[in-house]
Amino acid sequence: MHKLLNEQSIPAREYDMVKFSENDLAKVQEIVAHYPDGKQKSALLPVLHLAQDTFGGWLSSETMDYVASLLQIEPIEVYEVATFYSMYHLKPVGKYVFEVCQTGPCMLRGCDDIIQYITQTLGIRAGETTADGLFTLKTVECLGACGYAPMMQLGKYYREHLTKEKVDAIIAECRKTAAEQN
């Protein structure tokens, strides 16, 4: 999957474009300070989160190389980690990523219907992004909100006890926010 990085048609980014602001660099410094001297690699996961949030919601190879240079580790060490953890996106994603849980407890509470409803409403299947680049639908495994099922993650927060009406409301809310930002 990650090898698609080579082939995607989006224009290659200038390496210079991938650069943290002074403010973010200070954050990186602070994160690195949490770990013993010489163990700055430990900061990799948190710094990748920061990088993903900062550089367009996904991790390009340039972004990962930049993180490697910041933490003074080999790029392959970053690739190995970024491809291991499911929260890092290695391809561009929509502005809003619906990550709907589909594991046992959510299935018992009808997550299949919710996934199907989102599929119909947005016209995309799991793993796809809408043509306008607003929404990506992903099915994910247990997010630890089993008592509040069915649920999904949207950005930093969980949306729980989903119903079709709630899904409609969330989509409308996202569209509204996006329109306001433009």
Next chain:
Amino acid sequence: MSEQPLLTVTIDNITVQVPAGTSILQAARKIGGDVAPPAMCVYSKLEGSGGKCRTCLVEVSKGSEKDPRPMPKLVASCRTNVMDGMEVKNITSPRVTDARAGVVEFLLINHPLDCPICDQAGECHLQDLSYEHGKEGTRYEFQRRTFKQHDLGPYIQLHMTRCILCYRCVYTADQLTNKREHGILDRGDHSEIATLIEKSLENNFIGNVIDVCPVGALTDKTFRFKNRVWFLKPENAHRECPDCCGKVTLWNRGDEVFRVTARKDEWGEVESLADGSTAWICNTCRFEKKKSSDWVIEGPRKISRHSVISQGHYEGKVGTTVPTEIFSAVHGGRNPKLLMDIHSVSEVNRPEIQLSQIAGPSTGNDFTTGKD
């Protein structure tokens, strides 16, 4: 070190004494034969390797003299150290043989079984493992896992479908080169060896990943499809190399050097040198020195007679001595009629040419003296 008392361990009812810090696998290899569990991922020359493939699982039926309780689970013998008085069951334990058959099956369900076109065939540890510990047939009825081609440059050919994820090549790059450029990407059954962005691996010692790879996942591109290993004649040779020990095995056919590898011991690991270091070789020796004249030939290499490679190998007197027994003699006087003399029914075999009289592996030239 030498003052340390030796520990006594019994494996499959055979007792050996080993120094503290020896793994069960090493102790079993000291006994040798079937007592040594098969091992696909551990590599004694690579720190941190082992524990992953689970083929070397054994049963510890007695923990030690001090604490004789058996270990509840089977343990990976490569990563479990011997205790004094320990008793281990390998092939004498039905639990072990059953679990091992399971591991072999797991390793094979997604393996392409493309031995006929695989350069590793004949020296593949997975082939040996499945032959010795597996079952014929498969119960797997789904599509096998495939990966997209991933190019590692002019020297190393990667076939990810054959990989068993032993991690040896990762440790090799970590421990032999100054900068690792490939690694394990993704996770679970999608894990793969790759560089993310296709990148040519060209570190001067990276070629050693070919020697440590137990299967045909990493093979020598300069040798690819050139010849079958069992048609080649392994010879020890050396040269003055500024970068490495220069001690190699040449794989020849006639005078032609087909490939160069490090020298491997009976467990398939690169040998140790007299000073205790490992005889890793550099890319120059491996890929660039393909002429006999580049090397000082030391002589033929000893090959286990069980290995398919030994079939083309002429160390000793095979090929020059005709066995004295005649057929009826070895069959206790019987001369079964069902066994016919193939020379009398087939032209292909050229009855006029005595195969056993040909010195060394036969070549096309040996057969041109006939009717043609």
Next chain:
Amino acid sequence: MGMKLLLEKAHVEGIRHFEAYRREGGYRSVEKALKEMSPEAIVEEVKKSGLRGRGGAGFPAGMKWSFIAKPEGVPRHLVCNADESEPGTFKDRYLMEFLPHLLLEGLIVSSYALGSHATYIYIRGEYAWIATILETAIAEAKANGMLGNNILGSGFDCEIYVHRGAGAYICGEETALIESLEGKRGNPRIKPPFPAIQGVWMRPTVVNNVETLAAVVPIINMGGEEYAKIGVGKSTGTKLISACGNINKPGVYEIDMTISVEEFIYSDEYCGGIANGKRLKACIPGGSSVPILPANLLLKTAKGETRFMNYESLSDGGFASGSMMGSGGFIVLDEDQCIVKNTYTLARFYRHESCGQCSPCREGTGWMEKILWRLENGEGKETDIDLLWDIQRRIEGNTICPLGDAAAWPVAAAIRHFRDEFEWHVREPQEAKRRNYGLAHYADPIHVPVAG
């Protein structure tokens, strides 16, 4: 009303912040521990309390603490495992979201007991907002002298850092968590060495679950012996149960481990019965990896005795007719649920979460998922059921870490107790696509042979 030691104050206004938490009696255990007790005495109290690890394995916490190596000049670390990812389990999230200071209080006391000056909370990446809550709480605690240098004038220094994971169930395994904390892939380590000897950065490390560390607070406040009086047998203290599935009141409940399973499911104080007036079919009582039990074996043991919500009673009968307390993720299935489908989703989960390091788990989980998919979609064969059994049998116990067992057990238990439902899927594939097998005989009373 059951006794509450952890969640009693969960809904007090403002309890998420230091001021309210302190006003309600918070941080008393820190004062007591740092001013009156030696680290050894704290370990002793925890041992006396009989507290068992709340993450799933149930290993005695005090004993685990006593294993930590103390080589001269090497720092030690306490790591809080907040990588809660076992399907059905969401108790730690609740505790951290509502009572972040309770966790910090437990962490400070435990850090003092173990000599950890830098303590880490490894929280699953998806709980992003909870990480923020914890960071706020840490800043508050620090501003009030509960963290930092020379805490309460005791001379003890301690910092707590929040480390966010990034989506990997396997990082709940303590050595995988340690690898992840070091910025690596979450591949479990091969033991030995154990973390207590060589853990994070090769330093002695103790990894404990959130709830375990929070429970240290009442243990110090009331004394280990008093704590041990709560509960029954080796199930001391209180336990958080996260109940979900087809029940009227899903949520997190604190129980004192003396109530029966039946009471837990049907009483209004807890789950409030099965949703929509349906009947109970089955239950996974301790998080998705523990064996599923049909209704008849859940409420009563094979001996016909009432089953209680504690470690011993839930595992009564072994895997043949019992299950496990596990992490306390209580998943209830009503009569309309399909066991095959449920097993399939769990198999898919474990396949997704396998790290891929060792062969039985890497290959076996995917194989099981494919066969279960085929069974669920009406393409299964009679032999598939035995094949599944054989695969899980060869995964179990043969892997580096317990994820292999966790993947094998649900499949084994589903076949063990619900084999006829699997067979029905094979024999009536068209019917199985249209409807579920239903409750069938799974709630019928079991014949109990008379002893003697």
